[in-house]
Amino acid sequence: MRTRFRHAWLGAAGPLLLIASSAVAELLTTESAARLLTGDASRIWVHEKTVQTMGAGNSCVSGRQYEFRQNRLLDITECIGGELRRSQHQWSLEQESEIDTALVVDGAKRYLIRFKDDGTELRLRSVQNAKTSPDIDMLFILGGD
Amino acid sequence: MNESTKRRWDVRLGIATPIITVLGIIVGVWQFNSGERNKVEVENSLVERRATMEFERKLWLERLEAYRNVAKTTGRLVASAGRPEFDENLQTFLSAYWGTMIFVEDPEVAAAMKAFYEEALDYRTGFGGEQYLKIRAAKLLETCRSSIEHRPPPSNPATD
Numbered sequence: 644m645r646t647r648f649r650h651a652w653l654g655a656a657g658p659l660l661l662i663a664s665s666a667v668a669e670l671l672t673t674e675s676a677a678r679l680l681t682g683d684a685s686r687i688w689v690h691e692k693t694v695q696t697m698g699a700g701n702s703c704v705s706g707r708q709y710e711f712r713q714n715r716l717l718d719i720t721e722c723i724g725g726e727l728r729r730s731q732h733q734w735s736l737e738q739e740s741e742i743d744t745a746l747v748v749d750g751a752k753r754y755l756i757r758f759k760d761d762g763t764e765l766r767l768r769s770v771q772n773a774k775t776s777p778d779i780d781m782l783f784i785l786g787g788d
Numbered sequence: 789m790n791e792s793t794k795r796r797w798d799v800r801l802g803i804a805t806p807i808i809t810v811l812g813i814i815v816g817v818w819q820f821n822s823g824e825r826n827k828v829e830v831e832n833s834l835v836e837r838r839a840t841m842e843f844e845r846k847l848w849l850e851r852l853e854a855y856r857n858v859a860k861t862t863g864r865l866v867a868s869a870g871r872p873e874f875d876e877n878l879q880t881f882l883s884a885y886w887g888t889m890i891f892v893e894d895p896e897v898a899a900a901m902k903a904f905y906e907e908a909l910d911y912r913t914g915f916g917g918e919q920y921l922k923i924r925a926a927k928l929l930e931t932c933r934s935s936i937e938h939r940p941p942p943s944n945p946a947t948d
Contacts, residue, residue, distance in 0.1 A: 670919060670920070670923075740927075741923055742920050742923050742924065757910065757915045757916065758915070759913075759914045759915055760914045760917075764914075764915075766915055772895070772898070772899040772902065773895075773898070773899075773902075774885070774886075774890070774898055774901070774902055778906065
């Protein structure tokens with residue numbers, strides 16, 4: 644069996660990274676976060692790299708990726724039970740405080756959103772206020788535009 | 789009133805007088821005991837209230853001292869951003885985070901402590917910058933101040 648890594652991040656994205664980097668240096672706003680999430684039209688963010696088996700069809704070994712579109716649609720592709728499944732959701736951003744921007748998926752799930760220095764890594768955090776309850780982070784890397 | 793009626797009344801009064809006297813003594817003793825019992829209860833309740841207030845006052849002073857230490861540690865941590873002592877200051881903050889603060893903090897301060905600690909980790913891993921750290925520090929100290937202001941110390945029991 645041969646595996647194929649669908650993980651073409653940072654292809655020819657040098658100029659984009661420069662723009663992203665300057666955006667991240669400032670405080671994140673809903674506008675700058677949306678720009679980083681979607682790029683010009685849409686961007687793929689890889690949570691777990693997708694590993695597909697050879698041949699036709701949707702068979703896979705593992706993987707999960709999010710594609711954020713400018714039209715506020717979010718496509719989630721996940722490998723579930725050896726098969727790639729796609730689901731479509733809606734996303735929006737809300738400014739919770741000067742430094743906290745929240746990503747809201749389907750009007751229900753709420754994550755605090757942060758980008759790493761150069762804008763190529765994304766973190767979605769489910770916040771728990773109690774000290775003894777850990778926050779749950781999902782880390783993504785930019786898969787491409 | 790004839791003689792026999794008068795004698796009957798004398799006999800009746802002779803019987804009733806000691807009974808009334810004894811009843812009066814019993815009621816007096818009961819009243820005295822009841823008053824003493826109430827007095828002891830009031831004194832016990834006052835002592836208990838003073839002890840509670842004294843404990844709350846000590847706890848408030850502990851809280852004030854702990855918040856002051858957190859303010860110092862937070863300031864040192866933010867000031868050391870980008871310098872080698874940052875990690876050491878983060879450890880000092882962590883000691884307060886899992887130590888004295890748990891004993892004295894209220895839920896708002898606990899949440900602000902957690903948010904600041906996570907911001908410090910984000911600063912280290914590149915998910916946040918110095919500006920984020922400063923704003924989060926200011927929020928933490930504002931929360932501490934607000935907690936102190938909104939929960940003043942109980943009045944001194946000695947003046948009650």
